[in-house]
Amino acid sequence: MIEITPLTGIGEVRPGDDLAALLLAAMQRCGMECHHDDVLVVTQKIVSKAQGRFVVLDDVVPGQEAQRLAAITRKDARLVQLVLDESTAILRAVPHVLIARHRLGHVMANAGIDRSNIGAGNGDRALLLPVDPDGTAALLHRQLDMPVVISDSFGRPWRMGVVAVAIGAAGLPALDDRRGEMDRDGRTLEVTQIALGDIIATAACLATGEGAEGIPAAVIRGYPLRGMARPAADLVRPVHEDLFA
Amino acid sequence: MIEITPLTGIGEVRPGDDLAALLLAAMQRCGMECHHDDVLVVTQKIVSKAQGRFVVLDDVVPGQEAQRLAAITRKDARLVQLVLDESTAILRAVPHVLIARHRLGHVMANAGIDRSNIGAGNGDRALLLPVDPDGTAALLHRQLDMPVVISDSFGRPWRMGVVAVAIGAAGLPALDDRRGEMDRDGRTLEVTQIALGDIIATAACLATGEGAEGIPAAVIRGYPLRGMARPAADLVRPVHEDLFA
Numbered sequence: 121m122i123e124i125t126p127l128t129g130i131g132e133v134r135p136g137d138d139l140a141a142l143l144l145a146a147m148q149r150c151g152m153e154c155h156h157d158d159v160l161v162v163t164q165k166i167v168s169k170a171q172g173r174f175v176v177l178d179d180v181v182p183g184q185e186a187q188r189l190a191a192i193t194r195k196d197a198r199l200v201q202l203v204l205d206e207s208t209a210i211l212r213a214v215p216h217v218l219i220a221r222h223r224l225g226h227v228m229a230n231a232g233i234d235r236s237n238i239g240a241g242n243g244d245r246a247l248l249l250p251v252d253p254d255g256t257a258a259l260l261h262r263q264l265d266m267p268v269v270i271s272d273s274f275g276r277p278w279r280m281g282v283v284a285v286a287i288g289a290a291g292l293p294a295l296d297d298r299r300g301e302m303d304r305d306g307r308t309l310e311v312t313q314i315a316l317g318d319i320i321a322t323a324a325c326l327a328t329g330e331g332a333e334g335i336p337a338a339v340i341r342g343y344p345l346r347g348m349a350r351p352a353a354d355l356v357r358p359v360h361e362d363l364f365a
Numbered sequence: 366m367i368e369i370t371p372l373t374g375i376g377e378v379r380p381g382d383d384l385a386a387l388l389l390a391a392m393q394r395c396g397m398e399c400h401h402d403d404v405l406v407v408t409q410k411i412v413s414k415a416q417g418r419f420v421v422l423d424d425v426v427p428g429q430e431a432q433r434l435a436a437i438t439r440k441d442a443r444l445v446q447l448v449l450d451e452s453t454a455i456l457r458a459v460p461h462v463l464i465a466r467h468r469l470g471h472v473m474a475n476a477g478i479d480r481s482n483i484g485a486g487n488g489d490r491a492l493l494l495p496v497d498p499d500g501t502a503a504l505l506h507r508q509l510d511m512p513v514v515i516s517d518s519f520g521r522p523w524r525m526g527v528v529a530v531a532i533g534a535a536g537l538p539a540l541d542d543r544r545g546e547m548d549r550d551g552r553t554l555e556v557t558q559i560a561l562g563d564i565i566a567t568a569a570c571l572a573t574g575e576g577a578e579g580i581p582a583a584v585i586r587g588y589p590l591r592g593m594a595r596p597a598a599d600l601v602r603p604v605h606e607d608l609f610a
Contacts, residue, residue, distance in 0.1 A: 122369040122571045227523040277522055278472040280602050281540050281560030283567065285524065295526050314570075315526030322528065323568035325559075326367045326588050343571050357525050 125150060126327040127337040135172030139256075140263035142166075143337055152339050154266050159340040161324035164249060164272040164287060165234065166336040167256055173248040175202060193218045199233065202246055206231040222249060225356035226287060229275050253288025254351040260290070267291030267345060270352070271321035284325050286317030289352040292345050294318075317352050370395060371572040372582040380417030384501075385508035387411075388582055397584050399511050404585040406569035409494060409517040409532060410479065411581040412501055418493040420447060438463045444478065447491055451476040467494060470601035471532055474520050498533025499596040505535070512536030512590065515597070516566035529570050531562030534597040537590050539563075562597050 127146040133139070143162065147154065182190065182197035186204055190197035192213045200218065204210070207220035211227060220231040232249040250256055250270065257268040270288030275281075286294050294317030320340060327338040372391040378384070388407065392399065427435065427442035431449055435442035437458045445463065449455070452465035456472060465476040477494040495501055495515065502513040515533030520526075531539050539562030565585060572583040 121371075122568075124367040124369070124568075126366075276560075278602050278607060279530070279560060279563065280600050281558040281563070283528075283560050283563050313526040315521075315524060315528050318524065318526070318528050319567050319570050322564050323367075323369075323571050325564050326568050326585070340571070355525050357523050362523060 123341040124327040133166040133169040167250040203231040257288035257290035284321040286352040293347040295354040369572040378411040378414040412495040448476040502533035502535035529566040531597040538592040540599040
């Protein structure tokens with residue numbers, strides 16, 4: 121059986137906060153110990169907040185390209201400038217939609233920049249993705265001695281609604297390569313690479329919620345981890361293999 | 366806390382089998398009762414098998430378009446013909462990749478047609494998606510008095526590896542619309558539609574496995590369902606809204 125426990129009571133995270141200490145305290149409050157075969161899932165938002173990745177929108181001066189895209193997408197030109205600053209390519213710009221390839225490789229609406237749940241009185245602030253979420257996951261993994269996934273909400277082409285994906289991972293195979301394994305009938309498996317990081321990030325949503333609940337972390341117990349650890353960067357399809365670039 | 370329990374021991378499902386009876390027996394063996402607030406997740410494969418959705422590849426005569434796409438994708442022309450028969454549009458055809466819009470609306474590699482884990486001695490058979498997975502979910506929901514999701518493996522653009530999605534759902538909001546809700550700071554939420562069916566299907570993978578394990582169902586307990594039931598069809602983005610058609 122798999123158990124997913126929300127880590128409640130973490131409260132508002134502030135720039136400079138010690139995330140490992142906050143998460144450890146939350147696990148203790150929730151009656152969890154650090155088990156090296158549990159997986160700790162941390163939502164992007166508190167990682168970004170601890171890193172102080174806030175930008176005051178009034179400080180952003182939109183350039184010509186940002187103004188052009190803002191007119192197309194009907195978005196705040198300052199936000200569009202941030203998206204341009206954070207990304208390496210714009211994939212789609214239509215009314216209300218701006219899809220970019222973030223410099224980390226992930227293809228996301230608004231390059232993952234967030235304006236909700238970023239703390240009271242922040243109407244004119246935006247929150248960027250963490251600087252190096254795989255690095256943060258690796259640090260938390262060392263500090264807490266358990267596998268770590270940093271999750272974020274993602275929309276998808278062709279499908280309605282958001283799910284979660286892993287933008288950081290350490291201590292587990294974010295991409296679980298089963299190539300060469302046989303199915304029960306002795307045929308080579310057709311599905312051979314499992315997006316385990318994304319699966320874990322999405323499963324954690326059931327405990328943290330994707331809505332207004334604001335629970336920023338969860339622990340997943342009972343999944344039999346195996347295979348070589350691989351970071352969330354391995355979940356990004358190389359651009360030259362991509363069919364929809 | 367969320368609990369996800371694999372339903373083991375279901376064994377090979379055959380055309381005409383009574384899925385509700387098989388699933389009920391499995392739940393009883395696993396010490397689960399039907400709870401009307403648990404969610405039963407059933408993988409596509411056993412639904413298709415119970416419906417006898419096998420096709421003998423030697424019976425398929427590939428037409429001209431199938432042969433053309435087979436040459437491009439380096440796939441079996443008979444399989445490509447089945448993909449054409451099952452879909453309303455081909456979105457991408459490149460070596461080893463054939464992405465189609467299934468007649469149910471879902472955009473999937475090979476229109477969801479499966480050649481692995483379909484039973485011994487079936488090297489020359491393929492397994493199509495269920496005829497009406499939302500209808501099957503609704504039937505199981507009535508028979509078992511619990512919400513039901515029918516899941517399938519999906520690849521995604523831009524990301525490596527597969528996750529799961531819901532191709533059938535009943536008794537729960539497969540698309541959970543939170544538009545109008547506020548975040549903790551009183552701002553309207555930016556993320557307002559949750560792909561709950563896909564999230565539940567993906568979470569169940571942690572118990573069923575996506576690999577060779579062959580566990581075809583799981584029960585998710587502890588998720589606070591709310592809102593109006595909506596089928597998995599609501600997870601399909603309308604073609605006119607799609608940016609990547």
